[in-house]
Amino acid sequence: MKIKEIIVVEGKDDTTRIKRAVDADTIETNGSAVNQTTIEKIKRAQETRGVIIFTDPDFPGEKIRKTIAAAVPGCKHAFLPKEAAIAKGGKGLGVEHASPEAIRIALKDAQIMHEVISEEITQEDLVTAGLIGGEGSKDRRIILGKLLKIGYTNGKQLHKRLMMFRISREEFAEALRVIRQEEQNG
Incomplete structure (x- = not known):
């Protein structure tokens, strides 16, 4: 499965796991303190190929997702259920622990978060x-x-x-x- 967009992940282990599941390029944030250089890379990627934000299903992952989404509008978001991201033995949680199939499903289901315009559900x-x-x-x-x-x-x-x-x-x-x-x- 070839992914056109560039996938934003947290680290090298995530990149390794994604490349086992799909044919794709990644940008690594190297942790939750996303620097301006990384934001600029993501902006460029969004302009040229599109971006899928694919972070761990935990608090730091959500923080990274929000930081990037605020700086680079129009990115797609892929979500991994927590149970699909738990390491064998239960020590660790993240994209790097997910099966190739779980990664493919999450990427296939990626969608864009829009600015809030109207309240359909109260x-x-x-x-x-x-x-x-x-x-x-x-x-x-x-x-x-x-x-x-x-x-x-x-x-x-x-x-x-x-x-x-x-x-x-x-x-x-x-x-x-x-x-x-x-x-x-x-």
């Missing part, structure tokens, strides 16, 4: 759906993030992420239907 909708502030809400958000391919978010981030990916009411309702079905089937 905060009240999230509370009513049991995604914020109730028993089992975290588990529902994990499933929702996988179904909509927007990654895991905490309660505060969820509303913004739904708007940034322009998730429609219909997509949201269908994902909730699947979540409720899974809960009933236990």
Whole structure:
């Protein structure tokens, strides 16, 4: 599988793992303190080939993602579920531990985060759906993030992420239907 865009990852081990899964070029941020030189490389890559931000599913990875997205609009975002990024033996979490298949799926599902224009789904909708502030809400958000391919978010981030990916009411309702079905089937 050949990837046209340049993939932004955190480090060398991520690059190695990605190159085992797909034919692609990468830019490494070398940690969460993304410097201006790296931002300039990413801007150039976005102008010429496009960029996919593919960071670890943890707090530092999200920090890198937000830093790059703020500096370089229009990038695609690929998300890896936490369980697909856990090292054998449970010591470590990141892209470098993911299977080639998990990486290919995440890259295939990459999508652009847009500036927030309108509110299709309200905060009240999230509370009513049991995604914020109730028993089992975290588990529902994990499933929702996988179904909509927007990654895991905490309660505060969820509303913004739904708007940034322009998730429609219909997509949201269908994902909730699947979540409720899974809960009933236990």
